[in-house]
Amino acid sequence: MAGGRHHLQIPGPTNVPDRVLRAIAAPTIDHRGPAFAALALDLLERLKPVFGTGGPVIIYPSSGTGAWEAALVNTLSPGDRVLACETGHFATLWRDMAERLGLPVEFLPGDWRHGADPDAIAERLAADPAHEIKAVMVVHNETSTGVRSRVPEVRAALDRAGHPALLLVDTISSLGSMDYRHDAWGADVTVGCSQKGLMLPPGLGLNAVSEKALEASRSARLPRSYWDWEPILAANRDGFYPYTPPTNLLYGLREALTMLEEEGLPAVFARHDRHAEATRAAVRAWGLEVLCADPREYSSSLTAVLLPEPHDADKVRRIILERFDMSLGTGLGRLAGRVFRIGHLGRFDDLSLAGTLAGVELGLAAAGVPIERGGVTAALSVLERA
Numbered sequence: 210m211a212g213g214r215h216h217l218q219i220p221g222p223t224n225v226p227d228r229v230l231r232a233i234a235a236p237t238i239d240h241r242g243p244a245f246a247a248l249a250l251d252l253l254e255r256l257k258p259v260f261g262t263g264g265p266v267i268i269y270p271s272s273g274t275g276a277w278e279a280a281l282v283n284t285l286s287p288g289d290r291v292l293a294c295e296t297g298h299f300a301t302l303w304r305d306m307a308e309r310l311g312l313p314v315e316f317l318p319g320d321w322r323h324g325a326d327p328d329a330i331a332e333r334l335a336a337d338p339a340h341e342i343k344a345v346m347v348v349h350n351e352t353s354t355g356v357r358s359r360v361p362e363v364r365a366a367l368d369r370a371g372h373p374a375l376l377l378v379d380t381i382s383s384l385g386s387m388d389y390r391h392d393a394w395g396a397d398v399t400v401g402c403s404q405k406g407l408m409l410p411p412g413l414g415l416n417a418v419s420e421k422a423l424e425a426s427r428s429a430r431l432p433r434s435y436w437d438w439e440p441i442l443a444a445n446r447d448g449f450y451p452y453t454p455p456t457n458l459l460y461g462l463r464e465a466l467t468m469l470e471e472e473g474l475p476a477v478f479a480r481h482d483r484h485a486e487a488t489r490a491a492v493r494a495w496g497l498e499v500l501c502a503d504p505r506e507y508s509s510s511l512t513a514v515l516l517p518e519p520h521d522a523d524k525v526r527r528i529i530l531e532r533f534d535m536s537l538g539t540g541l542g543r544l545a546g547r548v549f550r551i552g553h554l555g556r557f558d559d560l561s562l563a564g565t566l567a568g569v570e571l572g573l574a575a576a577g578v579p580i581e582r583g584g585v586t587a588a589l590s591v592l593e594r595a
């Protein structure tokens with residue numbers, strides 16, 4: 210459709226605001242000069258509140274996957290046992306990466322409709338009196354399912370077991386969209402990236418690092434070079450990098466942080482909670498099912514919608530793309546064809562949500578999925594109330 214602007218309602222990459230795009234278009238500067246140092250020092254401070262930390266945040270020129278690898282290779286040694294939780298496709302990919310790096314992984318099974326189970330974690334850690342498990346890996350917001358893991362309860366599970374394992378948390382699709390507190394929740398490495406709640410194009414990977422994780426990095430022996438925190442932190446002290454940094458994405462980051470600061474993080478989180486609630490109201494009014502099975506675990510940045518058999522979610526997505534120029538998230542891994550995912554994170558407002566849900570409602574009807582009409586109306590009622 211020749212409307213001019215594509216509707217990118219996948220749960221990342223998200224729609225990049227015009228003012229961020231304009232910021233990125235500024236001329237690249239000398240990354241060893243004083244203007245760059247001022248930029249970097251400013252950004253490294255202003256990123257901290259987004260993670261809820263007073264500690265260092267490392268910025269890599271990478272996708273989120275690179276930041277996953279950085280979290281592992283900086284803190285662990287060959288043969289270290291790690292405990293991971295099968296919350297969905299991204300948890301499975303992170304598990305696979307840990308195995309490829311030579312870490313024996315215990316994968317607590319899950320049904321892809323729930324978050325990490327704090328009781329199962331506590332039970333497993335209690336059965337490890339020798340503390341052979343060195344890290345627990347949790348995906349805060351599982352982007353393949355729209356399920357939020359209860360990280361504070363996972364932290365409490367480690368504490369209850371009196372277990373010293375590091376807590377590694379993937380916040381790639383929740384950072385800057387959903388409440389998260391690296392320090393208060395006792396995370397050791399928090400992994401993020403640019404193209405989801407931070408409203409940037411892909412290309413920045415992030416690690417927030419606790420004192421305990423820094424300590425672990427001093428004796429960790431997995432091979433690392435590019436991902437090594439130490440030389441980056443050393444150069445960062447003066448606002449520099451040991452390699453050429455992605456200067457233009459950093460201009461974009463500066464603008465995106467300004468936007469988050471202008472709105473205020475509590476208001477940003479409340480906006481995402483509200484849009485998620487309105488989306489779920491639409492799904493229920495259509496007579497369809499939200500994939501997330503536990504209301505305590507609803508994601509606020511995306512909603513995965515389960516289709517009744519034998520309807521193919523990718524056919525619905527295809528029709529919506531062709532007719533309305535809108536992209537929705539596909540079903541990943543074992544959910545292929547069974548679900549589509551509505552991204553409502555990043556730069557987003559009430560009318561964008563209403564338009565998105567209108568496109569979904571029209572697309573479901575056009576694909577012949579039996580739905581009740583009135584999903585958009587139900588969503589508008591939620592928006593009107595709030």
Ligand SMILES: *Cc1c(COP(=O)(O)O)cnc(C)c1O
Pocket residue numbers: 221272273274275299348350351352379380381382402411
């Ligand atoms: C997008 C995503 C990733 C992967 O990030 P890339 O930038 O594609 O490497 C990992 N984990 C979660 C939860 C994600 O949403």
